[in-house]
Amino acid sequence: MIPKQCHLWQKEKIDSSDFNFEEIKTYFESSHEWRHLKRCKQCGQLYISDNIEWVDYFDGNDEVNTQLVPVSEEELKQYDFEKMSSCEILLLLPRIDWGPKNDLEWIGK
Numbered sequence: 001m002i003p004k005q006c007h008l009w010q011k012e013k014i015d016s017s018d019f020n021f022e023e024i025k026t027y028f029e030s031s032h033e034w035r036h037l038k039r040c041k042q043c044g045q046l047y048i049s050d051n052i053e054w055v056d057y058f059d060g061n062d063e064v065n066t067q068l069v070p071v072s073e074e075e076l077k078q079y080d081f082e083k084m085s086s087c088e089i090l091l092l093l094p095r096i097d098w099g100p101k102n103d104l105e106w107i108g109k
Helices: 073-078 086-090
Strands: 021-029 033-040 046-054 063-071 095-098 104-107
Touching: 021 046, 046 086, 063 086
Parallel strands: none
Antiparallel strands: 021 033, 033 046, 046 063, 063 095, 095 104
């Protein structure tokens, strides 16, 4: 879905300070992967937040990559986001890619 009403979609450049979410649902949580349904407190847009932590066993510089996918109520009924793999989440567009160096960008905008 295209989140036209969301301030994140409308901004030319987003950064982490633009995020103000409330957690609605936990799909799963493990030590290195977690997925939640979140709602933007500013506009009410729902997002699937898919997170993977890449463990650096040598230097201890673990990195987290987050995908934020805007979804509608209908999509929540249509798809089982708890069972989707992270690779399947990567196929959903548009989405915000939040990389380990705190770089944020819309993919598929």
